[in-house]
Amino acid sequence: MTGTLKGPTDHVVVVGAGLAGLSAALHLLGAGRRVTVVERDSGPGGRAGRLVRGGYHIDTGPTVLTMPEIADEAFAAVGSSLRDRVELVPLHPAYRACFADGGTLDVHTDADAMEAEVERFAGPAEAAGYRRLRHWLTELYRAERHRFLDADFDSPRQLIGPGLLRLALLGGFGRWETEIARHLRDERLRRVFTFQSLYAGVPPARALAAYAVIAYMDTVAGVHFPRGGMYALPRAMAETAEAAGAVFHYGRPVTRLERTGDRITAVITGEERIPCDCVVLTPDLPVAYGLLGRTPRRPVRLRYAPSAVVLHAGCDRTWPHLAHHTLSFGHAWRRTFDELTRTGELMRDPSLLITRPTATDPALAPPGRHLHYVLAPCPHTGIGPGPADWHSLGPRYRDELLRVLDRRGMGGIASAIEEECLVTPADWTARGHAAGTPFSAAHTFAQTGPFRPRNLVRGTANAVLAGCGTTPGVGVPPVLLSGKLAAARITGSARTTASPGRNPRPHPQGACP
Known part of the structure; x- marks a missing residue:
């Protein structure tokens, strides 16, 4: 039996309205807790955010949704349903793989196909x-x-x-x-x-x-895509939580945690003091540890996953060989991983993930326009270029990526771009992500399962961590599970879904996004 928090847990403040925090909030609400969510941004989403530029609706975080039933568990905790709130489109193929020798493979979920x-x-x-x-x-x-x-x-x-x-x-x-x-x-x-x-x-x-x-x-x-983009998921989770009684404070970065002994008694933003019985912290590990005032000791220092450069490009055209998700592989493979995880070099022969969300939902771009998301893995700032270097390196690397894409069948992409946003490790660092990576602590053996940073921190009796840096790890399904597990630390139950004995506030008619 895993440990749960001692003492009162009636009012929980969740710091962060990303997927982990929203999952925790819904599971806590289903277990009868009063929940306040404090978020530094102007709306929900966290890493799974939204940028609107020139009529293009850009998902700033993950683009791949798998295991939607895990998200549905969070909705079910308050008597709702994911599919009542979000239209999910199964992707066929899930991916298209394009290889350097010219071969292509469509990755199907159906076994026979x-x-x-x-x-x-x-x-x-x-x-x-x-x-x-x-x-x-x-x-x-x-x-x-x-x-x-x-x-x-x-x-x-x-x-x-x-x-x-x-x-x-x-x-x-x-x-x-x-x-x-x-x-x-x-x-x-x-x-x-x-x-x-x-x-x-x-x-x-x-x-x-x-x-x-x-x-x-x-x-x-299988891979799914929410109609309205990936941002439709956190938006629906936030609306569902609010309908079930959660109170959201947006645009309120947390500056410190007020303590009495080993207990957090209030969450302090620049504008208010929010008393609480316990707190769920979803920022990246160094930020969470900084708020708690202590970093757990480990036998060896945390190792971090590679980072990524992401180019969001709104274009006046697209290219017919692109599926919703396209894996563009270079000739190199082992050398690429060596560059990303050991030598700290940028990929000389890159393998890329290209996502074209307008293939499934054209409404994400102006009429006749197309949205492309290009993810290029790169070393994190601990072994590769530092944040300061990326301010000058970023534009040059963007140009190199466009040349690679041009050679790989996306001819004329540079001249096709109408709106763009380039995200580099410098931007991830500015968001508070350790080592300039959105993928947090790597999943080495020493950082797996019971060896991964725990969601409880010694010396604080009523705080729980959630997010990709803690249990169980990186990716949309694990992050959603991390919120569920954080809630279970507070409620004492591994199953925090609504039971006949609990009556979460019903959703008003017409509340679906």
């Missing part, structure tokens, strides 16, 4: 290997979902049990790349099922195979 596509791309033997791989990924997810992903840890001893044995038998403690190679011989195919390790912050040759569960989320469970 994907098997046929793999056979077309690489032959019948690889198609049979894909079937075996799909089964292994599914079993891996079943072994991890409730025992490891949706679980708080107070001690490594909590790992011991049948679940750990099951994960070991599945090869979860081997190496991600090695396990994928057991099923697929084609190096290009292996990339499709291992590129996700970038977001875990560890090269696939060194990452735990247990993290291949991210590939399950992408390639088996």
